[in-house]
Amino acid sequence: MGQQDSHVMKTLTQFILGLVAFAILIFVVAQFMTGGFYNNDQSATGEADDSAIAERIAPVAEVTEAGDTAAAGGDEVAATEQSGKDVYASACFACHGTGAAGAPKLGDKAAWSDRIAKGMDVLVGHAINGFTGDKGVMPAKGGNPALSDDAVKSAVEYIVEEGK
Ligand code: HEC
Known part of the structure; x- marks a missing residue:
């Protein structure tokens, strides 16, 4: 491998490592934000809980409704x-x-x-x-x-x- 190639490899490796670290960070943040850790604990005990899923879906629906209301309101x-x-x-x-x-x-x-x-x-x-x-x-x-x-x-x- 030439000098140039190894430089490219090094940059590439750093870039990929950076991406992986970033993905892990996003995953962890997402778990906290959606209460994923808590829900995972529940499913670990074998209690598949529909309400937990509903809870996770609910905020999205609320945001949509709030948006519609805001758009319809006013004028x-x-x-x-x-x-x-x-x-x-x-x-x-x-x-x-x-x-x-x-x-x-x-x-x-x-x-x-x-x-x-x-x-x-x-x-x-x-x-x-x-x-x-x-x-x-x-x-x-x-x-x-x-x-x-x-x-x-x-x-x-x-x-x-x-x-x-
Ligand atoms: C399948 C086709 C079709 C669809 C779908 C359709 N129209 Fe029409 N519409 C017509 C035609 C053809 C005329 C003209 C009739 C004539 O004057 O000979 C017309 C005429 C009208 C007129 C004028 C009536 C008059 O007294 O001159 C209005 C108002 C109207 N349509 C409203 C609507 C609305 C509102 C919708 C949707 C909810 C709609 N149309 C869907 C075909 C359609």
Whole structure:
């Protein structure tokens, strides 16, 4: 091995040792943070404890909920727009995002102006109960009966806002 090679080997070895040490450190810290040592003791005695697992999973769920609440809180209008947008994305985009089945496209002002002129109540009613027009068939709730009337309404509000 030449001078250069052994230098490379040495650097590499140090680097790998460093990585291993770092991994061990992370592992130990993670064990402490998740109460892993405590739970391991329990399983060592043969008591597989579901609640211990639930405990470890719970904080993650709480963080997610807290995040959602924080996002939904504060500005009520923003929250409505957000959920309307979500409903649109999951239940309406297939047609209204692409123009499939003759659906007026999101943001196509020419296609929406006459419809918007019908008034919000009519549009929401058509979206909830279904509607057959010159262009095609708008299925009730976009073909998703699991949606609440409010969810459909917020989606219509979102679509109308984008079509103005
Ligand atoms: C399977 C395709 C399809 C899906 C999914 C769909 N739509 Fe439609 N939608 C249509 C079509 C086609 C029209 C146009 C009907 C016409 O005027 O001929 C329409 C029209 C509309 C209109 C205008 C109604 C009117 O009176 O002019 C609204 C509002 C609407 N859709 C809302 C929604 C909402 C909200 C969703 C999701 C919850 C949704 N649509 C999902 C196909 C769809």
